[in-house]
Amino acid sequence: MLNRRTFLRNSIFTAGAVSLGVTEVSLAADKGSCRWALLSDTHLPADRNEEWRGFSMVRNMEACLPGVAASKPDGIGITGDVARLKGLPGDYVTVKEYVDKLSQTAPVFMALGNHDHFRNFNAAFPETPGEKMPVKGKHVSVVNTGPVRLIFLDSLMMTNYTGGLLGTAQRRWLEKYLDEQEKRPTILCFHHTLGDGDGNLHDDLRFLDLVMPRHQIKALAFGHSHVYRCSKQNDLDLINLPSSAYAFGKSQPVGWVDATFTAAGVTLRLNAVAGNRADDDKVTEIKWRT
Numbered sequence: 618m619l620n621r622r623t624f625l626r627n628s629i630f631t632a633g634a635v636s637l638g639v640t641e642v643s644l645a646a647d648k649g650s651c652r653w654a655l656l657s658d659t660h661l662p663a664d665r666n667e668e669w670r671g672f673s674m675v676r677n678m679e680a681c682l683p684g685v686a687a688s689k690p691d692g693i694g695i696t697g698d699v700a701r702l703k704g705l706p707g708d709y710v711t712v713k714e715y716v717d718k719l720s721q722t723a724p725v726f727m728a729l730g731n732h733d734h735f736r737n738f739n740a741a742f743p744e745t746p747g748e749k750m751p752v753k754g755k756h757v758s759v760v761n762t763g764p765v766r767l768i769f770l771d772s773l774m775m776t777n778y779t780g781g782l783l784g785t786a787q788r789r790w791l792e793k794y795l796d797e798q799e800k801r802p803t804i805l806c807f808h809h810t811l812g813d814g815d816g817n818l819h820d821d822l823r824f825l826d827l828v829m830p831r832h833q834i835k836a837l838a839f840g841h842s843h844v845y846r847c848s849k850q851n852d853l854d855l856i857n858l859p860s861s862a863y864a865f866g867k868s869q870p871v872g873w874v875d876a877t878f879t880a881a882g883v884t885l886r887l888n889a890v891a892g893n894r895a896d897d898d899k900v901t902e903i904k905w906r907t
Contacts, residue, residue, distance in 0.1 A: 697730025704734025
């Protein structure tokens with residue numbers, strides 16, 4: 618098992634880093650590694666007492682907070698479905714409460730999922746960290762963090778519709794952006810799973826056609842399935858994050874993942890706060906493709 622040491626946090630922002638006119642954002646710029654807390658599918662509701670499948674979404678988020686703070690991450694990422702079901706304004710009041718709590722530890726970067734609502738999200742979060750990308754109707758941001766780059770994409774197609782779509786404009790932006798930037802190891806963070814089912818990312822094949830030949834892209838990190846699994850698409854690493862809210866089956870954990878990124882790979886440690894906790898503290902080592 619990996620020694621559970623913590624890394625000294627050193628977050629560096631350029632002036633105006635949280636404004637829509639930001640030009641560059643870096644975290645832990647001078648470090649050879651960076652540490653992130655990765656969450657997904659928080660499903661936070663307006664009614665803090667609401668439960669689903671025997672789980673309290675708010676209590677489970679409360680259970681995640683101490684561990685996230687103790688890990689002293691450089692950044693915190695949430696890969697979509699931050700709101701409960703329809704992305705209602707009241708849901709985002711609760712989301713903002715917990716994002717504010719998490720932000721006391723590190724900047725919080727979010728992707729949008731199928732239970733989010735673009736306008737309501739932007740009304741609740743008119744300013745968010747990260748370099749904002751000019752993709753109309755999509756919430757896209759970039760952060761350079763230690764030796765790697767994280768890009769948060771938006772796969773929200775329609776609120777409360779299970780399937781997702783990046784769309785032509787976002788894919789074209791991503792292709793151009795990647796080809797113009799330095800070839801820093803890059804992790805793409807978004808919500809939907811890959812596959813040919815109606816509930817998956819509908820343009821996954823076109824997306825993979827873009828991703829696979831660009832070897833600076835080392836991994837895809839996503840949620841949606843409420844399953845924790847590390848797998849591969851050929852030589853590309855896929856990191857399916859668990860939900861911090863509830864599990865669909867008895868075999869799955871509820872919680873978050875402590876991720877330490879280097880130029881060569883990532884070390885993932887599961888922090889299970891509910892559901893199946895048998896693999897709590899389990900470490901997975903991933904070496905990037907070359």
